[in-house]
Amino acid sequence: MSFSNLGLSDEIVRAVTARGYTDPTPIQIQAIPTILLGSDLLAGAQTGTGKTAGFTLPILQRLSAKRLEDLPSHPPIRSLILTPTRELAAQVEESVRDYGKHLNLTSMAIFGGVNINPQIRRLKSRVDILVATPGRLLDHVQQRTVDLSQVEILVLDEADRMLDMGFIRDIRRILTKLPKQRQNLLFSATFSDEIKALAQTILTRPVMIEVAPRQANADLIAQKVYRVARDRKPELLTHLIKQHNWFQVLVFTRTKHGADRLSKQLTQGGIPALAIHGNKSQLVRTRTLAKFKDGTLQVLVATDIAARGIDINELPQVVNFDLPDVPEDYVHRIGRTGRAGSAGEALSLVCVDEYKLLADIEKRMKRSLPQEEVAGFEPDPNAKPEPIQRRSPRSQPQREMISGRSASGNGRRR
The missing domain is CATH 3.40.50.300 (P-loop containing nucleotide triphosphate hydrolases)
Structure with a gap:
């Protein structure tokens, strides 16, 4: 099985090959054809399985298949990819750029912890694929600097972690800004009851795949x-x-x-x-x-x-x-x-x-x-366990700061 056999264009396959990848992973073999068909997808896959390429490659294929003359003079955001953290948003957007370097598509990442004004200026130009953390995206929504009304494909990446970090309300608010008719892709390392409940509210007759359990x-x-x-x-x-x-x-x-x-x-x-x-x-x-x-x-x-x-x-x-x-x-x-x-x-x-x-x-x-045990570092066999210093409780303000939103919730960045 090769990437070209999955229905990807020569331009995309060339970019994938340049990254050193020749054979698709199991998650890619299953996810790419499903996404190309336009179906909703509920995928169980951990990091390191190739899941990012599993959704970015077919998204690039689907968006590039529509000719530019078919698009309005001011092209809208056509795909929205939500991630739980800044680092993951940057990583995913880098993959989008690398895999789509031979295509006439643009992308950007928006997240907190940095000045919002350069993001506002960039959003005034063409952005086909937007990768974002929930907090900063909502800031742009509140300031009316981003329009999500014509998103064709939505991706929730590491959905389990987003729920764990308390982003469910943010996700629901974002969903209200999206068109009802769209393709939805949900990727999660686990299929907890919360994930299943979220999937039921977002996905329509989804194809369900689970590859490479942790x-x-x-x-x-x-x-x-x-x-x-x-x-x-x-x-x-x-x-x-x-x-x-x-x-x-x-x-x-x-x-x-x-x-x-x-x-x-x-x-x-x-x-x-x-x-x-x-x-x-x-x-x-x-x-x-x-x-x-x-x-x-x-x-x-x-x-x-x-x-x-x-x-x-x-x-x-x-x-x-x-x-x-x-x-x-x-x-x-x-x-x-x-x-x-x-x-x-x-x-x-x-x-x-x-x-x-x-x-x-x-x-x-x-x-x-x-x-x-290493000589010289052995534990004292008579030592008694002491209470472990735990992480601070994951209150909502703390979760927001992780994604870049301020604890005050007013959208300003520290």
């Missing part, structure tokens, strides 16, 4: 647990990175403060490291992520939310400096490595406080994870 991908990743004393985690991580000469290491922490503290400790230990999280400005986050992607930054320390949109081929190591509170987040974290068939390794530094979290993860994975 568990299946996770089983292909080499996983290991290092039992360690709670106060020796930074030193152990430094030791492992230097001993194995690791580069492009993505490290997850539970809190924003923990990410900042760990990046400073690693840097002081001679390992270049930077942190990204919701409190960082968008400019800082973009620059930091760019350094990590091009290999000039050795270690990126991130919280779960900030890591959305980190899409790096052949990312070799993912490290759980802190275990996540939710087992599903562990599976998503380690899914950042071992993508598209490449080798990957996921390591977890676990102290006595996290043994219960580890047990929950192993129950979710339906397997025991191999464990070992």
